[in-house]
Amino acid sequence: xxxxxxxxxxxxxxxxxxxxxxxxxxxxxxxxxxxxxxxxxxxxxxxxxxxxxxxxxxxxxxxxxxxxxxxxxxxxxxxxxxxxxxxxxxxxxxxxxxxxxxxxxxxxxxxxxxxxxxxxxxxxxxxxxxxxxxxxxxxxxxxxxxxxxxxxxxxxxxxxxxxxxxxxxxxxxxxxxxxxxxxxxxxxxxxxxxxxxxxxxxxxxxxxxxxxxxxxxxxxxxxxxxxxxxxxxxxxxxxxxxxxxxxxxxxxxxxxxxxxxxxxxxxxxxxxxxxxxxxxxxxxxxxxxxxxxxxxxxxxxxxxxxxxxxxxxxxxxxxxxxx
Amino acid sequence: xxxxxxxxxxxxxxxxxxxxxxxxxxxxxxxxxxxxxxxxxxxxxxxxxxxxxxxxxxxx
Numbered sequence: 001x002x003x004x005x006x007x008x009x010x011x012x013x014x015x016x017x018x019x020x021x022x023x024x025x026x027x028x029x030x031x032x033x034x035x036x037x038x039x040x041x042x043x044x045x046x047x048x049x050x051x052x053x054x055x056x057x058x059x060x061x062x063x064x065x066x067x068x069x070x071x072x073x074x075x076x077x078x079x080x081x082x083x084x085x086x087x088x089x090x091x092x093x094x095x096x097x098x099x100x101x102x103x104x105x106x107x108x109x110x111x112x113x114x115x116x117x118x119x120x121x122x123x124x125x126x127x128x129x130x131x132x133x134x135x136x137x138x139x140x141x142x143x144x145x146x147x148x149x150x151x152x153x154x155x156x157x158x159x160x161x162x163x164x165x166x167x168x169x170x171x172x173x174x175x176x177x178x179x180x181x182x183x184x185x186x187x188x189x190x191x192x193x194x195x196x197x198x199x200x201x202x203x204x205x206x207x208x209x210x211x212x213x214x215x216x217x218x219x220x221x222x223x224x225x226x227x228x229x230x231x232x233x234x235x236x237x238x239x240x241x242x243x244x245x246x247x248x249x250x251x252x253x254x255x256x257x258x259x260x261x262x263x264x265x266x267x268x269x270x271x272x273x274x275x276x277x278x279x280x281x282x283x284x285x286x287x288x289x290x291x292x293x294x295x296x297x298x299x300x301x302x303x304x305x306x307x308x309x310x311x312x313x314x315x316x317x318x319x320x321x322x323x
Numbered sequence: 324x325x326x327x328x329x330x331x332x333x334x335x336x337x338x339x340x341x342x343x344x345x346x347x348x349x350x351x352x353x354x355x356x357x358x359x360x361x362x363x364x365x366x367x368x369x370x371x372x373x374x375x376x377x378x379x380x381x382x383x
Contacts, residue, residue: 002353013353025359034359035366043372044379051383064379068367078382088366095372107375116381124358143383152357164383275382 001030007123008071008148009185022121023086024069036067037125039092040100041082042116045107047299051115051143052235052274054284055320056162056199058294059301062141063109065100066116067092067125072145073180074168076207080243083117097129104138111161115143123152130159139321146189147181153189154196162199162321164235165190169204169211170220178210187227194228199321201233203274206251206259208239214262221263230267231287231319236260238275253278270319288316 005012005020012020014027024036048062068090070083077083082090095103104112112133119126119142130140139161146165148156167186168179175183194200202224206212211220224234236259238251256273260281263271273281277298284294291313295302305312309322324332 001350004353004355005359006355006357007359030354032354032356032359033362035362037359037361039362039365039367039369042379042381043375044377045375046378050378063375064383066381082381086367090367091370092365092367093372094365094369103375113383115383116379124361149357 003027003030003032005032006149007152008120009182010071010147011149020071021073022069022071023084024067024121034122034124035087036069036092036122038094038096039067039087040065040095041068041085041090041092042066043093043095043100043103045109046113048111048113048141049296049299049301051113051141051164052203052237052272053141053162053164053199053201054235054272054294054296055201055233055270055318056141057110057139057321057323058304060110061107062111062113063100063104063107064113064115065095066114066119067122068117069121070118070145071121071147071181072118075178075244076205076239076248077243078205078240079116084243097125097132100129101132101136101138104133105136109138111139111141113141113143115141118144118147120144120146120148123148123156127156127159130156134159145179145181146186146193148185148189150188150192153192157193157196157198160198162201163193164201164203165193166203166205167220167224170216170223174211178207187223191227194232199319200228201235202228203235203237204259205237205239206255207245208248208251208255210248212251212255212259214258217259217262218266221266221268225267230269232268233270233272233319234263234268235272235274236263236281238273240275251276256281284318286311286314286316286318289314293318
């Protein structure tokens with residue numbers, strides 16, 4: 001019997017023995033099974049700045065995991081070796097939720113990140129682990145493309161503390177051509193996440209010739225400001241030629257600087273540059289008095305001048321979760 | 324054929340059509356799921372945990 005997966009906007013109709021577009025949700029005898037539940041292909045302890053999250057427990061380590069699979073198929077995917085892999089061709093570890101929470105405690109990590117591929121496609125594993133982690137005072141972080149239906153998203157957000165959500169472009173055409181998805185559900189997921197009260201940071205990967213024009217950047221930053229607020233941190237990330245986009249050059253520092261300048265001019269308070277060394281683009285400045293608050297070099301915090309989440313000089317409260 | 328037998332046959336035929344239609348509709352309309360069920364086993368191969376302290380090479 002055919003089943004329909006209603007987790008993400010693709011709403012795949014899946015014949016017996018077949019999987020959805022994500023490759024990991026399979027129709028076995030008329031029942032939908034998530035074959036990666038409890039089987040991450042990657043577990044690492046990363047700096048939280050690598051997610052990137054700059055306004056959530058800066059300078060801490062985060063236990064990060066992924067399973068194979070993804071519901072989008074971005075032609076530029078930086079992690080395509082795992083995101084576009086079939087479970088049957090992959091090697092994984094057996095880590096059910098309780099073992100994962102135990103591992104997080106053992107290594108004294110304050111938080112757990114569901115990342116690298118997309119936690120949406122290992123939804124049940126993410127949900128059960130996040131619920132268990134929350135009860136053990138461990139924070140949960142999602143790094144996601146936000147391509148999910150409203151009802152499961154709302155349920156998951158109950159156990160999430162922070163998310164970095166990709167806004168890959170600002171046109172339906174970009175999402176259709178580059179990601180084989182659609183823009184509207186991502187925008188809805190972003191708005192819902194912000195409204196739920198969790199900390200939200202946004203990442204936009206700038207791809208030369210595809211989404212690097214000033215008017216595209218302006219449109220994207222205006223959308224972020226209007227719908228998520230001017231305090232929402234926005235990361236412009238450097239593209240490297242990977243997967244099906246090896247013909248394009250890496251994003252130049254000039255293009256990233258230009259994007260940052262536009263976003264600041266449009267009124268966003270925290271704009272960063274990622275995947276590249278940058279003097280100004282890695283630091284947090286006070287939107288009130290412009291003094292340096294957090295100085296970073298790569299993923300390292302050189303100095304943190306916040307006092308109880310406020311600017312040391314002018315006392316302005318800075319958006320974030322600081323302890 | 325008596326009137327009673329005629330009605331008996333009519334009811335039987337009608338019931339068969341309704342049951343058949345319901346069965347066909349059930350087959351044609353997919354079962355909908357949001358939550359999927361845990362697997363019995365992983366379809367790929369298993370390996371031990373690697374060097375967890377080594378920063379991931381993956382983006383994110």
